[in-house]
Amino acid sequence: MCVCTCKPAYDSSVTDGQWAVIEPLLPRTNPSLGGRPAVHSRRLIIDTISYVLASGCAWRLVPHDLAPWNTAYQVFSAWTADGTWDRIHDVLRDRVRDRDGRDPQPSAAVLDSQSVKTSEGGEEIGYDAGKRIRGRKRHLLVDTLGLLLVGIVHSASVQDRAGARRVLSGIRRRFPVLGLVWVDGGYVNSVDAGLVSWARRWENLEVVAVPRHADVKGFQVLPRRWVVERTFGWLTRCRRLARDYERKTDHAEAMIKFAMIRLMAARLAGEDLEPQGPIETEAARRLADEHQD
Structure with a gap:
């Protein structure tokens, strides 16, 4: 049987430039299907996963001119594992x-979390009383460009300080020169400074809170913290990430990584996948001001 190499013209499909960036990094073959040779190309597999990510559809509902849903899902799961x-x-x-x-x-x-609703069930489902959301939390640590360093998905019932410890545990082994982490004021308060002392003692990290202005109501664009807020904005514009549809937390984390892979491949290919909205406009203005300083 011949290998399918056709590329459907969906907006979510990778471009030639993006594929040139991604293709050399992929395994040379797809995970075997019971010992049989692969029938569908790796590019078609990537396009199928991209369609699920961008459209938010169920795996079983992918169009017939993409790879079969069960094949794409098996590859996604195997490459996650x-x-x-x-x-x-x-x-x-x-x-x-x-x-x-x-x-x-x-x-x-910069470190922050995002609570999102889940679908029918799966691993680590809990209730975030502060946000009044039943589902999971995405805890992200990003660099000053908004690129993901660590992403952990856990129950929404886990407190932010406990989730932060999960993210920061052993972080210096992966990023030896990392010395400063900005966080929301909710991670550090006058009653409990445990996260600050723990990070300083065990990870040799300085955790600095960026507090909100008490006299300002509603959304605020805060120094440094706008970077991670923009990253959440990038992710949630992928409909699959507007809520958490994955039954397994490792698949939820992999979808976040896959979304960032698409965005970074576009950048390296000289293309622009970043959405343009109020968050991105304000972020661009602040970034320009920081460069002038």
Whole structure:
């Protein structure tokens, strides 16, 4: 049987430039299906996963001119389990940082969480009483460009300080020069400074809170913290990430990595996948002001 190499013209499909960035980093073959040779090309598999991510549809509802849903899902699951998405993501992040004149090893980062509703069930479902959301939390640590360093998905019932410890535990082994992490004021308060002392003692990190202005109501664009808010904006414009549809937390984390892979591949290909909205406009203005300073 011949291998399908056709590329459907969906907006979510990778371009030739993006594929040139991603293709050398993929395993040379798809995970075997009971010992049989692969029938569908790796590019068609990536396009199918991209369609699910961008459209938010169920796996079983992908169009018939893409790869069969069960084949795409099996590849996505296998490459999640063997760390393929992690490896590709980390290589592309280092390339983007290098292209922007940054050291691949970041020295500062921003940490925050996002509570999202889940679908019918799955692992680690809980209730976030503060946000009044039943589902999961995405805890992200990003660099000053908004690129993902660590992403952990856990129950929404886990307190932010406990979730932060999960993210920061062992962080210096992966990022040896990382020394400063900005967080929301909710992570640190006068009653409990445990996260600050724990990070300083065990991870040799300085955790600095960026407090909100008490006299300002509603959404605020805060110094440094707008970076991670913009990253959440990038992610949730992928409909699959507007809520958490995954039954497994490792698949939820992999979808986040895959979304960042698409965005970084577009940047490296000289294309623009970033949405343009109020958050991005304000972020661009603040970034320009910081460069002038």
